[in-house]
Amino acid sequence: MGGVWAEICSRAVDLRHHPWQRRELTMRRHRFDSPGIGSLVTFGCFILSGCGSNPAPVAVDSSESVASDSGAATPSNATTTTSETQLAVPNTDSATVPVYTPTGALTSWHRWRGPTASGVAPQGNPPLNWDESTNIQWKVKLPGYGSGTPIVWRDNIYLLTAVDTGKMPEGSPPAADEKSASGGGRGRRGFRMSTPTPKTEFEFRLLCLDRQTGETVWSQVARKQVPFSGHHPSHGFASSSAVTDGKLLYASFGSYGIYCYNLAGELQWELDLGDMQTRAGFGEGASPALHEESLVVTWDHEGESFIVCLNALSGEEIWRQPRDERTTWATPLIVEHEGTAQVITNAQNRTRSYNLADGALLWECGGQAGNPIATPVVKDGTVYCMTGFRGYAVYALPLSARGDISDTDKIVWKYTDNGPYVASPVLYDDLLYFTKERRGVLSCVRADTGEFQFENQRLPGFEGLYASLSAAAGKIYIVSRNGTTVVLKHGSEFEVLATNQLAEGIDASPVIVGNQLLLRGAEHLYAISEQ
Template structure:
């Protein structure tokens, strides 16, 4: 009972003061930005650039990672997994037998799961901290890596989710504050991990959707103490939770194959749920004041606009505000910019834009200039929308009801991480390089 009331006291702390809100809008504290929808409300990055134009700096990042960089003040934080020459000697003989349709091999080498802090002005490394060194227990899809989730910060602490290799909290100077282990994820076909943790006030939420017993946890962000844990009937999914204060509750929205669920942040109680998504769910939810938008696009297409003020099971009821069954993404998450919802089909550069209020189609499945495949999520700033392809092309369009191409920019790099924007700077993290793009 004492622990319950202690949790309520912590969880009811205001998430952020009004003064901090002004500061927050100028940061990129989580992988989908300060509003968790891909928008930089105070951002105004360049429209045009190349390897020789509007590059403020470009720095090599050791190891591999598709973790999106986050930015707070004058610092940039990102994750990487650095493969070492050290080989485990106690692995089973079956370690060399590839698994699944992609013939994925399990690793033998130790990896250093590492956090890097860079100076925003120069790209210089301020500190580099290894959270742990281990041999990963599974392989990864050829397009995935061992550092694909993104950190999150409240401006005081940095929270890092390396999944099977631990969840960690650091101060912004790299001092470890706490760590927590939740076991080993068993992902579909050994595709690897990727869901990021979500932060609200003093509560850190992590989903653990796998081809095994799935669950969701809430931790005290200050101490790492487990506040609650709820089992989930789910298969492997990669969507990051969305936490919002709506309809008199602080709701944790999780997107997954079997159900979209809304949890009460304070208790873990399910407030409402809805079936209808496709498989291998990866896109994270986005929301406005009244509706949350959940979508998926592998072996089917689904977009559901769901109200926050409902209870129970919304599946196949008229409580669903609207839905769409075409053109939705597999890996990229959508962008909710003002009242327009932008998303691309599967992993292709085929754009749709709909009115978020009623689902009216504004741009109908139209190929974006120069974009073939895309894993990174679109971002919006200064009346523009940016889409970065895996082959280094960023197409910039006008934030409008009709498609208007403003620019197409090419870099000599491959990009799977989503862009980040702070002020007049755009950050693109590639396979080897991190770019700061500014005029």
């Protein structure tokens, strides 16, 4: 990878599609000879693991009882019918994002990157200021641990967590030796990267909370088992987001199963894709992507990687394609373009587009950096992908491309001097905002040209960053791992409007629904609104 990266860094960038047609822009670290670069938005968190033969989903009769802490209480919106027609979702006043969005989703946050799949809440208007005693609508302690971003459908919040029961299963054999656990759990020099392999049972749970009160509506145990490996010290076993179309709810714990529930918390089907052998034993993180009746899961790991499309109603496999990739944690993006639904995947070796109908590879582009986590975003026929680990790569790629477009003039623009490692950027109107590596350093570019509006601006009070960026009502919300949230004015100038502090660290991304902001901390879920 190093040789490829060095070659990319040394190349001049062809901006033939830009106003400065045929000019070359050479990117150097901390120096820009011309106003280059651009758009990009990453799409988040949720990889699923496994290899081997195609497992059959297990359908569940809705009359059967499901493990629950509080009973399968039916939420008020459980019987709501939802159109599954494709909608062009307004990202701004005039632009459209051609992502599948069920009726009613614009007033919710029904997937990992929100209603527009860009981190923007078109109808949101959350508070500007808060702290532990100001504008806190409610604060509830969550069971277990997880850093997955919640989703919202109307009046209910859904999130994943993993609870250590502290108990050994009855009659179980001794836990697997740590050194033989899948993923190894150690870095290249032998030092520990992941946590030790647990010896006790964990409950992998899906929670439903009332959005107005924070009270638990239902809590379902999807699986109970002793995990086969440890996890990254920062995130635990529940790092992904659920997704819903307003009728059914989909959750993935990666190696510990994919699950479909109705909104009353009744299990519809489940599927086991195997054990994912993640790099350094870090565990899973990518979320599934939903498009009408298709559910797409990426399974990039140290074993046989693949991407699979499932029938969202039954869990049956529609198609599967092998992938020449190692462990990645980026959630796929599904977008309509010229009558074809494309599945865009950001990965270490290549960014790829698959035809959702049959899994055929439509186009691909090499030149990424390591460990992609950010999710792609799209606007006006261009998709933006980026990585920021052991190098940088920000690419603007045309959805109309076909075949291998690596190092060709088909690339709209590219930039190799900056990029986020973990956080997905936000694409708001014509502006793309993204951070540098895991630091509180922000840049903003025009999505169409890659022209900088501002670059490498430091966010006050930041101590590392995992959460992706979110936006609403002319404001950008960026959260640090130390619980600091900086609110910026949306626009071409860097302007901090407010700096807010909570009492615990935050790795999950901000969720905006109406006048409410949801922040999942290390122990609590906060609902923030004007009080």
